[in-house]
Amino acid sequence: MTHPTPNLEALLPSGIRSRLIPDINGLTMHVLEAGFESEGRPVIVLLHGFPELAFSWRRVMPALAAAGFHVIAPDQRGYGRTTGSDNRYDVELRPFGALNLVRDVLGLLAALGIKSVATVVGHDFGSMVAAYCALLRPDVFRSVVLMSAPFGGPPALPFDTLRQGPAAPAPDISAALGALDPPRKHYQVYYSGREADGDMHGAPQGVHDFLRAYYYFKSADWRGNTPYRLESWTAGELAKLPTYYVMNAGEGMAETVAHHMPSREEIAACRWLPDTELAVYSAEYQRTGFQGGLNWYRCRYVPELNNELQIFSGRTIDVPSCFIAGASDWGIHQRPHDFERMQTTACTAMQACHLINGAGHWVQQEQSQAVAKLLTEFAAANSGKS
Template sequence: MTSLPDIPLPASIRSRYVENINGLRMHVLEAGFETKGRPCLLLLHGFPELAVSWRKVMPALAGAGYHVIAPDQRGYGRTTGWDARYDGDLGSFRFLNIVRDALGLVSAFGYRSVDAVIGHDFGSPIAGWCALLRPDAFRSVVMMSAPFAPPPSLPFNTANALAKPRDQDAVHRELAALPRPRKHYQWYYSTREADPDMHRAPQGVHDFLRAYYHHKSADWKANKPYPLKAWSAEELAKLPTYYVMDLARTMPETVAPEMPSAAEIAANQWLPDSELAYYAAEYQRTGFQGGLQWYRCGTSGAFDAELQTWSGRTIDVPSCFIAGKQDWGPYQRPGALEAMQKTACTDMIGCHLVDGAGHWVQQERPEEVNRLLLQFLKGAAGNRDR
């Protein structure tokens, strides 16, 4: 590990390892560690990111008096102990086991509870499940860029009628049959080819990630999202190609035409090339399969029965949602944003769309995200004290 490149971090954040976290040696970034007795916050990154994606948030939270912990999650970065093979142990990447990772990490640091778990992108549903399963340990939750979907429902009122078999989603056949044939990125990410496509991208991992991050950011001026009417091929085809891809294209081929110019790259303040180089080096070293396993767990339906144990349960701790105003993420599954606010969460005290930010909201507009997080933490504490 001594040959690994330095992490581009502010001086107030340190990098360390924590052993024996649910079978992992977990790499963790930490801020606010200088004094004991601080309340704790746990930050969970998404795909294709790493703990370092919180580098612009952690100092402000630590400055407000918190002990802030951000791990490289299972399948990512410098955390080890996970199976990197496509044909490896898929079950170790299911939601419940990743919640166990989070709970184990918090416990290892000597906390019975954290004031909030904050998740972005694929870290958002994990944060939501943390709060739903263990509200005693995760006392409030912030979900960013990806709305929380409630637990899958159990078959109901079927004692005197045969339960219908689980339908194969026809939308994928319909997408492929469009005049411009398409496919959904999550199902592409679940294929055996996705990791080698990206790990051996023709333009190299660095330029692939540059184009990918640019395409999903507010810098790509065509990101002007709006709610879709239905989960149908015709509606989903309105999404940008990073979500609903051309059928015959890989993800590197999809984003390559949107590669920003040299001048745009030089002007980028939220992810300069010197910082992107760290992401690229890590993914070049590990590949992408660890993160892609999370998608496979969802698209396969293999673990739905387990999650149905919590059918009908809601998130009852104080909750908040934050996303970029130029992010399609809140709208990629029609009705999800509204369902989260009206049904999945019973104490949602904030839902914010940050102007000037796309999908990478805590990197693109960190000052506003920091303000919203601190505002939420104050409000959540007030709700709990009632």
């Protein structure tokens, strides 16, 4: 089935504009904005995850603007209409590392003449960027909302090794998953491999149907999403995760999600992502491929990029924070104990954790009104607007 090329501007709610901002850390950044008509409004920055776009925030932006905020949502490095990054596989990965992604956000604010942000919000992989924004520059990012992906803190330096000896090597999770019956593999390892982009960009079912199945499989619409706490970072525990996180070893992601393609009736009933809006994502990813976003995952497996984050070992997020996720989102628990560490250690001013019924991983789309209300209340309370 073919889908007409969508007109992004025609699909945006009233009051949201799309524009390109040049000269940002080597990028020309595509942003969506709402509440831009009046100067001096407190700013909210919205950072998307994978495989999404700034468009993911379309349903919450009008409510935030109506509450008196200037709302800015960029296509981040490697995504959508933002250009200037080398999104191939065979590239230097440092530009896609956490520190440079924070610099991208700072550069966007500088270009717009904005010195501080009332709230930075990140969803999925954008949650990591938002967390490091708040951890590294609390003077700029005055509060933070993490969505769907808990932040357990920066990587720790081995401690007291002079007396206790070298730290034990981390378990080889990939080998342990591969030794299971049937063998499994972690999706982030798969995303870091050369084959992932071709598998998804060249999906036999087409990019549109691939994304339809991917979004459905991770949403509350798929009834198999009934998450619970995992006990440890071990193969046996991780194997309890759905196959979009811990995949069957012999399958790529396109084949994995094809097993869970919703029916025509289910697609027609999907109000949070009708086909006309899904076509915005599929048209962009058909044009760009997925490698730009996949390069973010690859950074996790570059020792020097992880090691430089150990500079911040033990540092906490001390600005006001909260967490929002769908109650049906396995992402809350995919890294065992991060959800608990976020609330007890990593974020010292955590005000609330909200798990929203009727939503899976795509919470700001699946339950946009509930998310908009929570974001408005949190940002207002922490910006002096309440």
